[in-house]
Amino acid sequence: MQSLHLMLILLLISWEDKTIASKCFRMKKRCSCPIESNITFVDLMGCMTAEILELRDGNVDKLLPALETSNILHTFFLEQTTIIFTRASVSQQFLKKFKDFVTKATNLVLDNSSLTGFEKEINANINMSMTSITLINVSNSFSKIMSLSSLIGGLQMLKELSVISSQVFSVPHNISQQLSMLHALDLSGNPLNVQGVNHFICQGCFLQLTTLKLQNCNLSSFEDICLTLQGMKKLKYLHLSQNNFLNPLSSCSWQQSFHTFNMSSTNIEYTFGYLPQQVEVLDLSNNKLKVLNGTLPNVITLDLSNNQLLQLPSLMNFPNLRNLRIDGNGISHLGKEELSTLYNLTALKAGGNTFRCDCEFIAMKEDLVKLVSKMEDWPAGYVCDSPSSLNGTLIKDISDSLYQCHKTLLLILIIVGTTFVIGILAIVFYRICTRK
Template sequence: MGPLSNIQVFACVCTFLLWNNIQTSVENEFIANYSSRSLTNVPKTIPVHTQVLDLSHNRISGLSTLEFISLSDLQVLNLSHNLITELDFGVFFFNQDLEHLDFSHNNILKVYCQTLAYLRHLDLSFNKFTALPVCQEFRNMFRLEFLGLSATTLRRSDFRYIRGLQLRTVLLTLEGFSLYEPQSLTALDTRSLRLVFAANQNFSFSLLYDGMSASENLRIDNLRYTLSYEYFPSPPVTLLKKIKATALMLDTVDLQWPIILQLFLLIWYSPVERLTVRNLTFRGPLAVPGYEFLTLLSSLEQRISLGGSMKVLTLEHVRNKVYYFNQELLYRQFSEMTLASLTIYDASMPHMLCPNRTSSFQYLNFSHNALTDELFQNCGTLTDLKLLILQRNKFESLPKVSFMTSRMKSLKFLDVSSNLLSHDGADVQCRWAESLSELDLSSNQLTDAVFECLPVNVQKLDLQNNQITSVPKGMAELKSLRELNLASNRLADLPGCGGFTSLEFLNVEMNLILTPSADFFQSCPRVRELQGGRNPFKCSCELQDFVQLERRSGGKLFGWPGAYVCEYPEELRGRRLEDFHLAELACNTTLLLVTALLLTLVLVAVVAFLCIYLDVPWYVRMTWQWTQTKRRAWHNQPEEPEGVLQFHAFISYSERDALWVKNELMPNLEKGEGCVQLCQHERNFIPGKSIVENIINCIEKSYKSIFVLSPNFVQSEWCHYELYFAHHKLFSETSNSLILILLEPIPPYVIPARYHKLKALMAKRTYLEWPKERSKRALFWANLRAAINIKLPKSFEPNEELNDVTSTSGISEYVNN
């Protein structure tokens, strides 16, 4: 756009950027936004310190001094798009700081003037004025830079009061225009001039000619002429000497071909360096009285070949209403122009010819057309071309595009995005211009094979929005590549930098990367920025390394942390990667195995220690022997039915305590009144059976088991067996079958560790102590007999019937406890 955009900058910068900021900001003491509230009057609640006030798009029809007298700090006032019919500048007498005043798009018919010395921007455009509302007070507005006016008639005298002002921009809206006095616009002294006509009225070409003579930058909106070509006023011969315009923009142009050619001839020889035509519609007829279309073209071609001042030509949104003419002639005119920059955008152009001689084109933009792979094939005259933009066309073959550039010796930038390009990786070699350093291949149909057809000296490469799944290894090296864009493809992982030794910027956003490689920066040491966000990250152990990579990279991940979010698993969707953490043990397989192995070894060691300390193998062996004994007893079916009691008690004692048992215990229990039938191993063990079997059988056939405890007892292995099996019976039958007799005190440290059952029994059960005093022994025997009290079956009773031993309640309670 260049200088042409300055017209819009000065005319709209405040009303576009400033007001846009106003609308998006909250009301405070400096900015008050009351736009689009259907107001009919200026609010009385405006803060007194307001500097910027927006009252646009309301229904306000009148203003008064009282509404603004308290706003002494007011600098910017926007009253556009209201229903104001009369404007009195005296309303702002007390607003001495007012610089920006916008009354555009109202119904103002009359203005009452007063000097506003500090005003810089005044917009009265798009109103109902017949003549320009310029009064003599305007000559004192020396600081005025932008002036917007509207009228239906223009006379030279209308500008007399602003002739001495150094205006940057003047906007004239001439809707319903009816009269123009020639040379009126030349009275203006402005850098930029914009003329806006109604879309349904014929344009006055005198305004165009005078406008080109009045301003350096000229813009005209709605250039339309429906009359016959013969009524078209040819430009005066002396006009070329008066033209000051160097930049010309024509927006919304609807003209016949002969008129367009005539205007173009005029502009070509004028000082205009930059011509922009937007929304151009050209119509027939091709032939007019006194002229032939081919004659006009031939004349144009001859004059163009001589050169002119124009350097930049831009045609945008071109619509052709002329059919059945030789378009090649038109393309030839464009190709032979001595321009530095040519843009033909959105013109449905199917082709462009290669210049016949060395061209001066440095910039070509043919975007949004219908160009094909046949463009500029074998064209060697575009040697000065540096930038070529071919977006949104119909190119299909990437090798043909490369051949197109091969003879463009100065080409640095090529944009063929949004086409139909593909490359199947065939043996066809690609030949690019060696000078090409920037290449845009985005939004095409390229696959992994594209890396076999790239310019070797490219520094910036855009391949986003294609169908690339990976960067193949062993491809041609791109040693100069600094920026690579692979966003919106199908990559499953970060590419390596094996062939990109100079890569500094990489974009892989919006691919299919679940778990990026954590060694990326190791393989790509020169990368300064990685854009890897907006991928469907799978938050697992593999991703932990990538999260750690961000912390070590020193801020090289662009968009961190907002663009890096978990997608899988479902329960973590939406969580930022920076908030995702897993224990190191859960992700380090080696550490997990070593830990598990150590724990297993510790567990085995503890179990082994406990087994040894608690004599677990011995108990296992005893349990096994008990089980085997029971199994054999069940298979052999013994004569005496199991579970039938034959003895009152089984005696377990150490052989070292045998004298006490034979001399004291047995005589006192088996003789006398209420004799007891005892089972003693020397007389009741059955020959032929193992000792263990005999012990088990005797215990099971005895009502009670009497254990004579002493230091000798705990040293006896067989006593331990007998205690174990008796204890087993205690738990299996839930009966109170154990009787402990403490013959001698047993210090706790004397009892081996494996005798934990004995320790438990002595701690929880009451035992009978053998008294040393003879006077206490009668009570001892009475308690013992009471504990063994039971009626044996008659088949096993001795010849003399055993009498029940009746004990006192106190003895029974003592024993049972």
């Protein structure tokens, strides 16, 4: 019997890297199986060592015959750490069987999928050891999370929870109170307002939370969000992008020390007074900033791309800055002093600005070229906007000859010089003639 086990294992492994007639599609670390194509156990074994297994498009109960195999085949285990159900109907009965084959899975994803057969309380201990659950475009999402809690031995075991684009207005208290060990929460793409956030951030909840994503929600009061999140002392990564914080008040004082603070695409027009002082990665891209005020001593990466800046911010206010993005603004000129402040950077992206390639700018071209090794978008992003004669010309292709830059002055000097020489010659000729 053991030799038969070994022969089957060797046979499946030999198939892994060969092109065989499998109904599942292997793409590097991901294996995708269409449910409606009568997947067999052998098809699943073709995905044995993939890190991600996707079962898509259909009712997973159709796969039960593939799992109803002899005890010999139950010696095989799939190596996946992530299981994804896409546009699928997933039953309690299937998960009871399937968990024996995915003993290493820790991440469960339901993408446009539904759960069935969870109406009654589950007495059997399925225990799939999941520490991460993601629901994408799933209706009645939190009732489904409660159903799934029995699969993982309770919500207290969860480290990461994502409920994305699922019409969530808040998180029920009975769920918030159970997520005591949660490290990351993503509620992006939901019609969640400040009141909804305040409702589920209860005292004693989310004490271990380090990452919170509230992107593309219905948030408008930045001050209320700041006050609501004050109790999350361990919060390190906060993503608030694609909300509408048109005029944030300056009375907010963040107590946390952030690694990442993302306020891109939030319509902000100024930055004074409400940004956290302790932050390493700050994303303010795609806003309406005309100036950048304040001092951020710890910021290492700063993204100011696609704003309305007309000049380079003073980098003296960011002594530890190493990575800067200022592309897509209205900066027309970079002076010698401004360029000198960029030499300490390790990465710079400054293309897509309205550069005015006048004589003063051309004189700085050599200093600009010294930064080429740091520029991610050189040379294609650095194009002259004016004067009209150079519009669309790459800065690297601009002639820096003395004649081209000072043509008018040189012509005047030539005319004056020529006139002077002619005058001298006329005087000399006149004196020679009068002596005779």
